[in-house]
Amino acid sequence: xxxxxxxxxxxxxxxxxxxxxxxxxxxxxxxxxxxxxxxxxxxxxxxxxxxxxxxxxxxxxxxxxxxxxxxxxxxxxxxxxxxxxxxxxxxxxxxxxxxxxxxxxxxxxxxxxxxxxxxxxxxxxxxxxxxxxxxxxxxxxxxxxxxxxxxxxxxxxxxxxxxxxxxxxxxxxxxxxxxxxxxxxxxxxxxxxxxxxxxxxxxxxxxxxxxxxxxxxxxxxxxxxxxxxxxxxxxxxxxxxxxxxxxxxxxxxxxxxxxxxxxxxxxxxxxxxxxxxxxxxxx
Amino acid sequence: xxxxxxxxxxxxxxxxxxxxxxxxxxxxxxxxxxxxxxxxxxxxxxxxxxxxxxxxxxxxxxxxxxxxxxxxxxxxxxxxxxxxxxxxxxxxxxxxxxxxxxxxxxxxxxxxxxxxxxxxxxxxxxxxxxxxxxxxxxxxxxxxxxxxxxxxxxxxxxxxxxxxxxxxxxxxxxxxxxxxxxxxxxxxxxxxxxxxxxxxxxxxxxxxxxxxxxxxxxxxxxxxxxxxxxxxxxxxxxxxxxxxxxxxxxxxxxxxxxxxxxxxxxxxxxxxxxxxxxxxxxxxxxxxxxx
Numbered sequence: 036x037x038x039x040x041x042x043x044x045x046x047x048x049x050x051x052x053x054x055x056x057x058x059x060x061x062x063x064x065x066x067x068x069x070x071x072x073x074x075x076x077x078x079x080x081x082x083x084x085x086x087x088x089x090x091x092x093x094x095x096x097x098x099x100x101x102x103x104x105x106x107x108x109x110x111x112x113x114x115x116x117x118x119x120x121x122x123x124x125x126x127x128x129x130x131x132x133x134x135x136x137x138x139x140x141x142x143x144x145x146x147x148x149x150x151x152x153x154x155x156x157x158x159x160x161x162x163x164x165x166x167x168x169x170x171x172x173x174x175x176x177x178x179x180x181x182x183x184x185x186x187x188x189x190x191x192x193x194x195x196x197x198x199x200x201x202x203x204x205x206x207x208x209x210x211x212x213x214x215x216x217x218x219x220x221x222x223x224x225x226x227x228x229x230x231x232x233x234x235x236x237x238x239x240x241x242x243x244x245x246x247x248x249x250x251x252x253x254x255x256x257x258x259x260x261x262x263x264x265x266x267x268x269x270x271x272x273x274x275x276x277x278x279x280x281x282x283x284x285x286x287x288x289x290x291x292x293x294x295x296x297x298x299x300x301x302x303x304x305x306x307x308x309x310x311x312x313x314x315x316x317x318x
Numbered sequence: 319x320x321x322x323x324x325x326x327x328x329x330x331x332x333x334x335x336x337x338x339x340x341x342x343x344x345x346x347x348x349x350x351x352x353x354x355x356x357x358x359x360x361x362x363x364x365x366x367x368x369x370x371x372x373x374x375x376x377x378x379x380x381x382x383x384x385x386x387x388x389x390x391x392x393x394x395x396x397x398x399x400x401x402x403x404x405x406x407x408x409x410x411x412x413x414x415x416x417x418x419x420x421x422x423x424x425x426x427x428x429x430x431x432x433x434x435x436x437x438x439x440x441x442x443x444x445x446x447x448x449x450x451x452x453x454x455x456x457x458x459x460x461x462x463x464x465x466x467x468x469x470x471x472x473x474x475x476x477x478x479x480x481x482x483x484x485x486x487x488x489x490x491x492x493x494x495x496x497x498x499x500x501x502x503x504x505x506x507x508x509x510x511x512x513x514x515x516x517x518x519x520x521x522x523x524x525x526x527x528x529x530x531x532x533x534x535x536x537x538x539x540x541x542x543x544x545x546x547x548x549x550x551x552x553x554x555x556x557x558x559x560x561x562x563x564x565x566x567x568x569x570x571x572x573x574x575x576x577x578x579x580x581x582x583x584x585x586x587x588x589x590x591x592x593x594x595x596x597x598x599x600x601x602x603x604x605x606x607x608x609x
Contacts, residue, residue, distance in 0.1 A: 105494065109494075115487055119547060121542070125488075128484055128491060135496075136480055
């Protein structure tokens with residue numbers, strides 16, 4: 036039976052008491068490769084920040100399976116490129132989960148770093164200073180850092196922005212490799228063709244979950260249309276979302292269409308990604 | 319040879335006060351210069367300046383109550399510095415306001431309090447004393463204090479080195495893998511405060527920040543590695559201390575400004591002549607490599 040890596044129960048995340056993502060329920064299986072899609076402002080990055088713990092839930096909760104190591108590549112990195120560091124210094128930051136503050140970096144760690152650099156096609160860049168890297172090279176270096184982190188749950192927030200075709204192919208190959216190693220991967224992406232081609236599952240957001248499950252079903256024209264009709268702006272006079280309302284959202288999925296489930300035992304989980312449509316437009 | 323000896327060595331060999339001054343400046347360089355490197359890399363160079371002003375009311379309170387005594391002035395300076403550092407840091411971390419604005423607000427309040435307190439009693443001579451220090455009259459208490467601060471700083475830098483680098487290089491990453499981000503920031507601000515307080519006996523509140531920032535700013539021009547930058551900053555700090563003390567001895571200049579001006583010369587030379595400095599940037603490059 037597939038284990039849950041990440042469980043959301045009626046999770047609401049947001050800023051200044053305005054929800055950016057509303058009443059999310061569901062389970063991300065261990066080893067799932069899921070694309071998180073939706074328009075700008077639909078809550079994708081907010082969800083990522085919430086999972087990493089950078090943002091406290093406004094209501095509801097999420098649980099990460101105990102012992103899960105998380106690697107997170109933010110959309111807007113706070114990386115200071117003027118800091119005097121070499122590529123190898125940047126990638127070695129990924130050793131933190133293994134060695135922490137004081138653990139010595141051993142020969143095997145240095146080997147892991149150079150292997151990661153090789154895997155992203157940056158061999159020979161070890162001693163280059165990071166302020167001389169191009170955008171694509173820096174993104175490769177950051178992927179190398181994720182590789183070194185050796186995490187069980189990998190969160191990538193729009194990793195394909197401003198990336199050329201060659202780099203894109205390489206980075207997608209890395210993601211598929213992680214998938215092959217049974218790591219759980221969540222990727223925020225905008226290119227729906229890319230998502231259809233490479234991601235078995237998808238979660239469609241529009242400040243609330245619209246659909247979650249097998250990519251082909253989730254990205255159906257009806258769902259995409261529904262996802263486009265949402266209020267991106269905050270409504271200062273919006274009514275407060277009460278507990279009854281929250282309850283209604285969590286179970287309002289009777290109209291979801293059923294289809295073949297991508298993983299056999301998913302039905303054991305009340306909320307496992309089974310392609311149903313969660314909630315309706317009446318938010 | 320004898321002349322060189324008379325100029326560079328004799329003052330330190332013959333006079334105990336010069337030896338003490340050199341020893342104090344040596345320890346100060348060892349601890350304040352690496353702190354300055356991180357201060358600069360975090361774009362907080364002016365924060366050092368602000369903190370140097372911020373410790374004034376504490377030092378002044380000690381001075382008002384107990385006269386020119388190191389222990390009360392040090393404790394006062396520490397308290398004032400930590401209040402300002404914590405207050406400004408907390409406002410920056412917990413509200414929308416950024417650290418530059420909150421730091422400016424807190425230090426201005428602190429500085430005006432300090433000037434008010436000094437003017438309540440002392441004359442301007444006293445104020446000059448607090449502001450400009452007395453490196454040539456370092457007593458045992460002062461040397462002990464500087465030594466303790468030096469040991470504390472080196473130990474803290476050694477333990478938190480990796481976290482400090484990560485917090486400067488990619489703070490969001492550090493937050494995603496560890497809870498050390500905020501504590502390290504406050505530990506670092508604490509180090510800035512204790513080093514400024516240690517420096518104010520020797521160089522005065524205004525100039526102690528000079529020994530912190532100038533060698534670091536100069537070292538930035540010569541290398542792209544943090545470790546080497548710290549070592550180079552320490553070396554430049556030592557060199558400036560020696561030059562400043564000798565200048566002060568031979569030409570009868572006040573020692574604090576002489577040391578900081580020497581560091582200033584090192585900075586200007588670096589700006590102009592270093593491989594990443596003005597000359598190299600402005601000179602038209604004729605040749606370039608094929609790849």
